[in-house]
Amino acid sequence: MTPCNEKNDNSHKKNMRLCLINFSCNSTQTSCGHNIFKSRIKAPIYFRIEKNIREINDLRSDENLYNARKYMSLHCILSLENSFIVDVGHSSTAETLYIMSDIEDFHDNYDFFVITVIDSPKLLRDSLRTIKKLIEMGVPECKLKVIFSRVKNIDIPSKELYDFLLELKIINVTYNTDAVIKESEVYDIMSEIGINFSDLNKEKLKYNRKKIEGFKNKKKKDTIAADEIKEMKLLSREELAHRVLPNFEPNFDNVFELLFLISNENR
Numbered sequence: 659m660t661p662c663n664e665k666n667d668n669s670h671k672k673n674m675r676l677c678l679i680n681f682s683c684n685s686t687q688t689s690c691g692h693n694i695f696k697s698r699i700k701a702p703i704y705f706r707i708e709k710n711i712r713e714i715n716d717l718r719s720d721e722n723l724y725n726a727r728k729y730m731s732l733h734c735i736l737s738l739e740n741s742f743i744v745d746v747g748h749s750s751t752a753e754t755l756y757i758m759s760d761i762e763d764f765h766d767n768y769d770f771f772v773i774t775v776i777d778s779p780k781l782l783r784d785s786l787r788t789i790k791k792l793i794e795m796g797v798p799e800c801k802l803k804v805i806f807s808r809v810k811n812i813d814i815p816s817k818e819l820y821d822f823l824l825e826l827k828i829i830n831v832t833y834n835t836d837a838v839i840k841e842s843e844v845y846d847i848m849s850e851i852g853i854n855f856s857d858l859n860k861e862k863l864k865y866n867r868k869k870i871e872g873f874k875n876k877k878k879k880d881t882i883a884a885d886e887i888k889e890m891k892l893l894s895r896e897e898l899a900h901r902v903l904p905n906f907e908p909n910f911d912n913v914f915e916l917l918f919l920i921s922n923e924n925r
Contacts, residue, residue, distance in 0.1 A: 671700035673741040674918070675769045679755075679792075682784035683748040686807040687774040689845055691745050692718075692854040694805075694910045695772070700741045705732060707754055708747040718852070726750035729757040736767045744768075748784075755791060765797045770918065772803045775822070777815060782822045789831060803917045804833040808841040837916040839909070844902045847895050855903050855910075863900050866893045 676695055678687040688706070696702055705722045707729065717723055724732045726746075736742060746754050758764045765771070771792055775785045789802055804826070826833050848854060873890040876882035882890075 668700050671698065674699040674702070675736070675740070675742055675767065676702075677744045677746065677768045677771045678774070679744075679746040679751055679771060679788060680748060680773050680785055681751050681788045681791075682776070682781045685748065685774040685776060685781065685785070686839070686845070687772070688745055689849075689854070690772070690774055690805060690807065690839065691743050692856055694839070694914055695743055696854075697856040698910075698914045699743075703739060703742040705736075705742060705744045706747065707732070707744065707750045709750040709753065721745075726753040726757070729754050730761070733758075733761060733764065733767060751788065755795065759795055763796070765792075765795075765801060768801065770801050770803050771797060772805060772917070774805050774807050776808045777806070777819045779816075779818045782818050786822055786825055789826070790829065793829060793831075799830050799832070802831050804831070805837050805839065805913060805917060806835065807839045809838045810841050834916045837913045839913060842902070842906075844899060844906075848899050851892050851895050853896060853899065855899060855906065858896075858900055858903060863897065866897060869893060870897070 674695075676691075676699070678691050678695075680687055691704065696704060703722065704718075704720055705724060706717070707724050707726050709726050732744070736744070773785050773788055775782065785804075789804075792802060793799060823833065823835070870890060870893050873882060873886055873893075876886065877890075
């Protein structure tokens with residue numbers, strides 16, 4: 659599948675080795691992994707580390723699944739690759755970090771560790787705990803990147819968020835409060851049908867729209883079947899993602915550049 663985004667031309671992209679990690683659940687890091695990072699770095703292999711493999715019901719065909727207990731095996735693979743994303747599930751974070759700690763300079767396998775942060779007291783505490791644990795394990799502060807997610811336009815940053823940012827300054831971790839992904843229902847809608855923005859395809863969109871029109875005509879004549887109604891609803895959700903992408907993509911580009919391509923200053 660050729661995504662509609664021209665950024666999937668790898669000629670101008672750079673190799674990058676990322677680890678997405680957070681003690682917090684619901685941090686949106688997997689969504690960020692696919693929608694922001696995967697399509698903007700050069701041909702990355704996507705690895706997911708999960709503790710309870712049998713309970714994973716949202717595994718994608720382009721994801722390589724590893725049990726947290728097998729991190730050392732994955733480490734050997736990573737040492738031979740130039741471009742990848744390692745997405746550590748929150749329930750696997752403690753065990754993964756525990757095993758990482760047995761590998762001297764384990765962080766040499768990674769260019770950056772990305773912590774996705776949401777303005778919620780517990781999630782902020784978990785995120786700060788993740789950052790401090792990585793520093794304690796010897797990860798250089800310059801390798802830690804913070805992205806702020808689920809931000810609403812009407813949001814006023816909480817006292818807890820200000821305290822969190824102050825803590826980052828104290829421990830010398832760079833951040834940029836413009837590295838923000840806004841909250842949107844579209845992520846839930848895409849999750850329901852198992853797609854991300856990076857999956858969208860312009861040619862397929864044209865075909866889907868014609869198919870929707872055909873289903874609508876059938877519906878008018880009361881000749882549409884139940885399975886066709888189900889498919890029409892699925893296609894309408896995919897079309898919504900197409901319509902949203904042009905407005906979201908500049909934000910994704912900006913966040914990526916703020917995190918990796920330009921110097922950051924705490925502000």
